[in-house]
Amino acid sequence: MMKRFAKGAVALLLAIALCFSLAGCYDENLTWAAKKGDTELPVGAYIYYLSVAYNEAAAQIGTDAEVLKGEVEGQPADEWIRERAKAYVTQYFWMNDEMARLGLEMTDADYAQALQNTTSYWTYFGSVFEDYGVAQSSFDIAYSQYNVMYLKVFEALYSEGGERAVPETDIRDYLEQNYxxxxxxxxxxxxxxxxxxxxxxxxxxxxxxxxxxxxxxxxxxxxxxxxxxxxxxxxxxxxxxxxxxxxxxxxxxxxxxxxxxxxxxxxxxxxxxxxxxxxxxxxxxxxxxxxIKDSEDEILTSHDSRLNLLVEMKNDEFQTSVREAAQGAEGVELNQKAVNRYKPSMFTDTTKNGTSSVPEESSESSAEESEDSSESSAE
Known part of the structure; x- marks a missing residue:
């Protein structure tokens, strides 16, 4: 009946950034970027987050080759990019903890969904990722698995019965006013x-x-x-x-x-x-x-359509809350020796050649893609 309800939207928060690491001699102590408890984040995930931060800086500065000579939010770009990447690392661990707090877990189907999304991207960007030192498994963790966790947490919080549940009347009002x-x-x-x-x-x-x-x-x-x-x-x-x-x-x-x-x-x-x-x-x-009222009930009885509306309504709020909550996260051990090996300057060519990412897009498309992908990444 519906030609297209959800935004196809919904590009994701962390767009694919053409970036990543420098090759080097193998050292087991340099293969991980951060850990908390039994959860370890590979260094390739940090490199991915660093590339995303670089592209965010490039988008805000509005230049390419001179990105690292500019400032972002009053900070030298190089410093801002490094701090942003570390914030993404912290958010990854915060999201893991929030999953546990809410009694959520990654199922086999969730992992399969994440891998399907990773494989899709890898077809087009895999060789570039690998040239910079990011393994497919690292990207799967940092991007695709995080996306799945993000959407699961979002839905648990904002759906009926959640801690931030949106009243039914608000959802219907939003639908009537925007669709x-x-x-x-x-x-x-x-x-x-x-x-x-x-x-x-x-x-x-x-x-x-x-x-x-x-x-x-x-x-x-x-x-x-x-x-x-x-x-x-x-x-x-x-x-x-x-x-x-x-x-x-x-x-x-x-x-x-x-x-x-x-x-x-x-x-x-x-x-x-x-x-x-x-x-x-x-x-x-x-x-x-x-x-539009004639279709409201049909729309809102669809799990994906209802979730899409919630994402449109509350994703910005949730992104902000994740960022703020992650700032107070404790217990994350950063492998400074490994992290220090990678500098924002390694990504300058990705903006010189005209390629760019869209790192601050909303995650509205993720609910639509909940069957094959998921929600925002690291924001």
């Missing part, structure tokens, strides 16, 4: 010439098409027909398949799906039950806005 339900079909502004080539409609043909769709609009508004039936009738007339579509989305989701701006703007200006006929991206469109 649109709609149905439509399109008619191309082209015709077939005698030689079967596609040609643009003349102004007269466009006017005739609009008149036809305006007539269908009147029948829809009067209850004589439906958008779906009107789409089928038009498809039969021009001997093609129906282009009827339904959707539930917000503006950002429609933009990320490359919906035409004319379509989005028209939909936003409409009232529920309105029908409009307009041109958008070489098509004539007949669009009806539907009452």
């Amino acid at each position: 649109y339900s709609y149905e439509y079909f399109t008619a191309p502004l082209t015709t077939k010439a005698e030689d079967e080539s596609t040609v643009e409609m003349t102004d007269e043909e466009k006017a005739a098409l609009k008149e036809k769709l305006e007539s269908a609009k009147k029948d829809i508004l009067s209850g004589k027909t439906t958008v779906s039936d009107a789409a089928n009738d038009y498809a039969l007339e021009i001997e093609t398949d129906s282009t009827y579509q339904v959707g539930i989305n917000d503006r950002e989701g429609m933009e990320s799906s490359y919906m035409p701006t004319d379509f989005i703007d028209t939909l936003e200006a409409m009232k529920e039950e309105d029908v409009e006929v307009f041109e958008a991206s070489d098509y004539m469109v007949l669009l009806r806005r539907l009452p």
Whole structure:
């Protein structure tokens, strides 16, 4: 029923950064970056976090080759990057502890989900990761497994019965204020010439098409027909398949799906039950806005859709709370000898060549990807 509900969004907090470590002689004492109790974080995970911090600094400074000559939040970039990377390490251990506090654990399915996400990324970036010294297993821990833990903790806290549970009325209000339900079909502004080539409609043909769709609009508004039936009738007339579509989305989701701006703007200006006929991206469109309340129950009975809404509503708050809570975490032993081997300067080429990461994106896509990935990383 739903063409696209969740943002495909949802790029993740720690984007893939083209970075990582320098090769060196093997030393078992240098293979781990930090530990707490029985949990040990490999040095490759630290290198990954260092690369993410570097890319965050580059994004804020707005330069590439001169990143390390700049400042971030009043600090020299080099110093800020190192502290940021260490903060990510601490957050990893804090998230482990929070899992235990909430009675959560990583299941075999969770590990498999994380590995699936890692394998997907590794297909494209694995050789770069390995060139800098980050093993697939290290990335799986620092990025993919952390993502799974993040979303599990988030859901435990913000879902019904959680310590920060969001009232049902707030979720429904958010949905009604931000999302649109709609149905439509399109008619191309082209015709077939005698030689079967596609040609643009003349102004007269466009006017005739609009008149036809305006007539269908009147029948829809009067209850004589439906958008779906009107789409089928038009498809039969021009001997093609129906282009009827339904959707539930917000503006950002429609933009990320490359919906035409004319379509989005028209939909936003409409009232529920309105029908409009307009041109958008070489098509004539007949669009009806539907009452979002009619779909609320179906949306909110879907685990993934409900979680997506919670992530959209509360992820920024949660990211901030994780960052602040991790600052007070105790018992993390940092392997300074290993950490000191890796400097932010090792990543300068990743910005010189024009590549970049998007380290501060929200984690809205993660709930959508909870079947194959998960939530934000280290923020």
